[in-house]
Amino acid sequence: MRRARLTFAVAAAALLAVACGGDDGGDDTAAPAGTATTEPADDAPSGTVTVLAAASLTESFETLSDQLADQYPDLEIVYSFGPSSGLVEQVLAGAPADVLATADTKTMDEAVAGGVVDGEPSVFARNTLALAVPAGNPGGVTGLADLANPDLRIAICEPQVPCGGAAQRLLDAAGVTAAPDTLTTDVKEAASLVALGEADAALIYLTDAAAEGDAVETVDVPESDSVVNDYPVAVLTDAPNPDGAQAVLDAITGEPGQSILGEAGFLSP
Template sequence: MKRAAAAALAALGLVLAACAPAGQGGTGDGGAASQRKTLTVFAAASLKGAFTDLAGKFEAANPGTDVTLSFAGSADLVTQISQGAPADVFASADTRNMDKLKGEGLADGEPGNFATNTLTVVVPPGNPAGITGFKDLAKAGVKVVACARQVPCGAAATAIEQETGTTLSPVSEESSVTDVLGKVTSGEADAGLVYVTDAKTAGDKAEEIPFPEAANAVNTYPIAAVKGARNKPAADAFVEFVLGSEGQAALAAAGFGKP
């Protein structure tokens, strides 16, 4: 009888251990998983390649932190944050949208400039419309795609129009520079205005037509932690990582200029 009772108690113990919550007597690794932290970074669409790379490097240097990236046009991201989207860090493609975030009291601390970028023209392979420079984009019959004026790449294009006395009539205005590139690589446009970093990612799907006037409209990229960040220590660490030597090296490799 004693043996039977002991066996029953042992079996009951195994059942209770199996049912116990992770980290409270269970044998699974749920305790370690519960210690993981998530960092949510909202970044301009033109940063997708570079920040995807940087997020992996940051996670490797900060075990236990998972970086979630959300890419869109800078203006759209500011709107989302203003409406309560749970962002810990915001990286803008221009100072104007970062200033807007600051003006709404949603930037934590003074933003730091981490990169610059300039516009270029991309055309489908073979350049069927014969584009040679910025002013050719205004020729009759040329289907041009550009960013909307409230988007950083659109604001830069507007500045170049004013500088050169050229008036463009885009067949489509997009909310992000990646959408402009997509229109060109899919053959829906004769030319598009994108950043040099986006042209670099297009590979053989598009040809780049640089133009000197782009130097008169350089976009500066700032980054800052967001007020009320759910993971403030990681947010501050990520900002410093992007501004630091490793972050700057990754951005330079992606084609960004120095801030």
């Protein structure tokens, strides 16, 4: 559970200009400078909003919290990042939360079928896969066919996880039967294995490859354009803070969320 605390004190400042009377003994007068104060609106959301979000959204959503701090100084966003399938299981089991954001529509559909989603989920971003290798490409990986090489250390997400489902669709499209050494619980784990040089290659989201910086390189995979995951978000039926949840959802689907996601490499919905 990562916390992004957004409680800031709003300082009200006023300048007081004092004008002194002349030799005639006139009374002193005070002239306020008229400096405007910044106060949150009376109906601004407040309290805590718990957001369950796919692991691939970690960096973008944490940046979003920073952006929302000034707009909603009394709102605290608490994140729980992880595999979408696991997050949905938590919600269906009754875990208290306000917002759910998953990395594919399949997992969100399970939440909808379970009656835990309020209204219609909104797709707010899309993502594609990348064939990631450590810096310098020590395994000499040139394409998807190398994922079948038993001499290479290969990491792929578990099939029930959105990145794993997308990986299987991509491999099927390329006619490749992969021989993974590691099946990871989420995309961040796979990306970390590559960045640390503990895997020669992995299929991860393009945004997660970018988030690893210079530690990870990508190998061009033309077939990846045919496999795209939609990311939906929704307010949960039993949200403890529905007003705050709606404010966060609006920020994700509008601004500043869309700009932040675009800068991270996500595709527009």
